[in-house]
């Protein structure tokens with residue numbers, strides 16, 4: 001594994017302290033499906049949102065691997081998985097595409113506020129008829145002089161209800177296939193941009209989500225990130241960051257769950273013995289340990305390939321599967337190990353099951369990840385939607 005230096009460890013400890021303060025009252029907020037504005041202010045003050053961004057905009061200039069390591073620390077300490085999801089979505093949806101593909105003018109206008117968290121970011125890719133099949137998106141952006149006119153509707157926009165800026169993926173060339181899509185930054189107060197009511201959901205309830213509507217919404221062509229037609233390229237880059245960063249948080253959550261279960265199995269007694277002394281329970285915990293270690297290794301290995309600019313499609317897909325499915329399996333195993341107490345809301349463990357399930361769906365479902373791997377294995381017929 002990577003030998004982290006003192007600065008990296010210090011950043012991680014700071015993220016852990018932040019995570020501890022964000023956890024207070026999270027189950028109550030989960031019940032009310034409430035995004036914590038106070039929590040967001042703490043996140044802003046911590047500087048966490050600035051981690052991977054350039055110093056000239058107030059960023060901390062850290063690389064991808066360090067960002068993941070710090071976010072893993074956050075996941076270890078923070079029980080408010082929804083807030084963690086909202087903050088990683090903010091970073092990867094807006095700052096990452098702006099930093100990598102944005103024009104100097106667009107960067108100047110938005111990066112300082114994105115780094116500071118003064119503007120909350122979101123991205124609108126999915127549509128009612130285009131989920132896994134992203135290329136089927138129908139939202140259009142017609143060029144009219146030096147403006148774009150956007151029309152369409154978007155589904156499942158994380159942070160939508162609280163977002164100040166939304167990166168909308170729209171078709172600028174109906175006949176252009178993957179090269180006919182553009183990523184367009186739309187500010188909340190643009191006329192013609194509408195937001196649905198927050199949608200109730202199973203888990204990650206403290207991370208608000210809604211539909212977004214575009215009705216003759218006009219934005220300057222200068223708001224295109226990466227130029228007309230490069231939306232799919234932007235999307236691909238953003239998805240790598242989304243998988244590597246939001247699932248690094250999950251690895252931290254899995255590690256915390258493992259430690260909690262080991263402690264419980266060493267203290268809870270039945271039949272006169274600690275339950276951890278029963279082979280069935282011990283083996284279940286060993287499987288949790290294997291899931292965490294394997295997921296972590298795969299995720300950082302995939303990230304290292306991305307950093308080296310190597311072909312990483314397969315590695316990122318495998319890592320996403322190992323973390324998301326491992327997160328789900330360990331969340332269920334923790335409830336089982338705590339027995340009836342685990343099933344009770346106050347344990348926080350049933351909350352983890354509800355949150356973990358979302359990871360099998362967002363950033364490309366498990367089926368789509370397996371399709372990608374099948375395609376890389378030369379099993380083309382079995383792999384649409386990659």
Ligand SMILES: Cc1cc2nc3c(=O)[nH]c(=O)nc-3n(C[C@H](O)[C@H](O)[C@H](O)COP(=O)(O)OP(=O)(O)OC[C@H]3O[C@@H](n4cnc5c(N)ncnc54)[C@H](O)[C@@H]3O)c2cc1C
Nearest residue numbers: 123124125126131132156157158358361362365367384385
């Ligand atoms: C918590 C959460 C947050 C989200 N946040 C965002 C966001 O911020 N922005 C955004 O744009 N979207 C967001 N999404 C949407 C997410 O990206 C989509 O839900 C996802 O891409 C799947 O699309 P879908 O829901 O339309 O399912 P569908 O694509 O309709 O899939 C339904 C089922 O069919 C399977 N399937 C589909 N095609 C294939 C195939 N070719 N081969 C095998 N199986 C297939 C799927 O795996 C799934 O099981 C979020 C979703 C969730 C749950």
